[in-house]
Amino acid sequence: MGSISEIDLTGLTRLQCQLVAAFTTSIDRLGATPETERLKDVWDLVVFGMVGHLRFSDITEFGSSG
Structure with missing residues (x-):
């Protein structure tokens, strides 16, 4: 193992x-730091002194393309 x-x-x-x-x-x-965590789609908020997780994976951009 x-x-x-x-x-x-x-x-x-x-x-x-x-x-x-x-x-x-x-x-x-x-080894987590705010700098390493910001590169992820899901942040572990303990790294920032908070509780829980923040998910960016479901965020999309909306708007017209021209």
Whole structure:
């Protein structure tokens, strides 16, 4: 096994699954900065000192083309 994301959750208790999820989230946030987060379609607002996520993936541009 080379990565925590490769852990097979089958057969684990609910608490064990929550622990794996918490570790995964912490590892994902380890090197995150506002500068790195702004390049993503979904921002983890913890990086900015807030709670939740901000999704930009569903935003489209509207307007006339000429």
